[in-house]
Amino acid sequence: MEVRILPRPSTIGPMTALSDVAALIPDAHERLAGTIRETPVELNQRLTDATGSQVWLKREDLQPVRSYKLRGAYNLISQLSPEDQRAGVVCASAGNHGQGVAYSAAALGISAVVYVPSTTPRQKRNRIQALGRGHVELVMEGATYDEASEAAANCAREQGRTLIPAFNDPRTAAGQGTAIAEAIEQLGFVPDVVVLPVGGGGLLSGAAAWLRTHHPQVRIIGVEPEGAPCVAAALSAGRPFRLNNIDTFVDGAAVSLVGDFTFKVIQEAEVELVRVPEGQVCSEMLAMYQIDGIIAEPAGALAASALPTGELGTRIHIPHSSRILSMVSGGNNDVARYAEVVERSLLHEGRKHYFLVNFPQQPGALRRFLDEVLGPEDDITYFEYVKRSSREVGPALVGVELGNPGDYRFLLDRITESGMEVNEVDSTSPYFRFLV
DSSP: OOOOOOOOOTTOOSOOHHHHHHHHHHHHHHHHTTTSOOOOEEEOHHHHHHHTSEEEEEEGGGSTTSBTHHHHHHHHHTTSOHHHHHHOEEEEOSSHHHHHHHHHHHHHTOOEEEEEOTTSOHHHHHHHHHHHTTSEEEEEOSSSHHHHHHHHHHHHHHHOOEEOOSSSSHHHHHHHHHHHHHHHHHHTSOOSEEEEEOSSSHHHHHHHHHHHHHOTTSEEEEEEETTOOHHHHHHHHTSOOOOSOOOOSSGGGOOSSOOHHHHHHHHHHTOEEEEEOHHHHHHHHHHIIIIIOOOOOHHHHHTGGGSOOSOSSOOOOOOTTOEEEEEEOBOOOOGGGHHHHHHHHHHHTTOEEEEEEEEESSTTHHHHHHHHTSOTTOEEEEEEEOOOTTSSEEEEEEEEEOSSGGGHHHHHHHHHHHTOEEEEOOTTSGGGGGTO
16 A cells, blocks of 8 residues: 655745654655655554444554654754764663664665664564664663663764664654644544554654644543653653653663653643553453564553553543554564563552561461462462471462452451461562562
């Protein structure tokens, strides 16, 4: 299917941050032709049935680099002068932007240095090097994207390379915004609601610029991970505001400081924002994998995780029978992470709990716990016992998975009736990090 991106209407008034970006998108679309894939827009039956609305997913996980980030990276790099291309480029990335830069550098025959934080999954690091085809030097720097970003900026100054921002540049935002402009052309109609993931705001600012310019009636919702809501923090403060501590689990959206450019566009667009817990994202990842056959990384499932499916957690309110466009923004998930994904999902859904149990050091103590405390559909999934020969009791850390999360209150009642010394490990406790 040939997708045609409409030009910017001549009726637009004075130029603003929004209209500036929107004006760049048609040329970006032409520039990307033949390099990116026009990824499909698919009706997702699971989400459609669960929400009572039509839910369409733009499958950017099917790009050559398995994310939409290729759009922004190539759009910017391909516009550099021959001199700047010869000097090379540098970027910071949580993984996906680095892959977009690596693919672009290889396609254009220029050198690139990609800085990634130490938390970047191995799968993404390996893909950056493979896509670069010998044109890319990969450097691990710092524990967060922002620390890697500072190192990349230093490299640009010292080596004369051009810094390729992951989000904070109108050329990056315009390239990423082509995904939504393309999706609407593919749909053949204008959706009522567009739901997008948010990290540093490149995709949201590009998409919002296009939508507010061409389809101002569309409701735009940005979804941030609960552990890294940098855009919400900025809007609350009225300026970009750095978060001191962020949860890096949703690595593709784990940014502590929104860009000043992207902030300006998002603020002008007056988009809605919602934050979802990381465990809720994990539940959506698993549903995509097990039901839809979609391999999504955490940021890739971020937007869909906020849809009103009736499941536990933070959900946006969307009237029934709405037409919703969302995005699977990335599919670069390391298989080694699935154990943690399952764990976080179970904890979020209330299916798994950890307890410290003081077992009397006598025969049959464990059997008594199994018989008197556990329900018929409950299971012990973790057990670590420390025996002290000089004491009458021995502590054990016990992980219990419930057959039905609604049975939790009955489990607590049975613990009380048993008379055993049992203390639940609070999921908000710092000690919980040793478990998850």
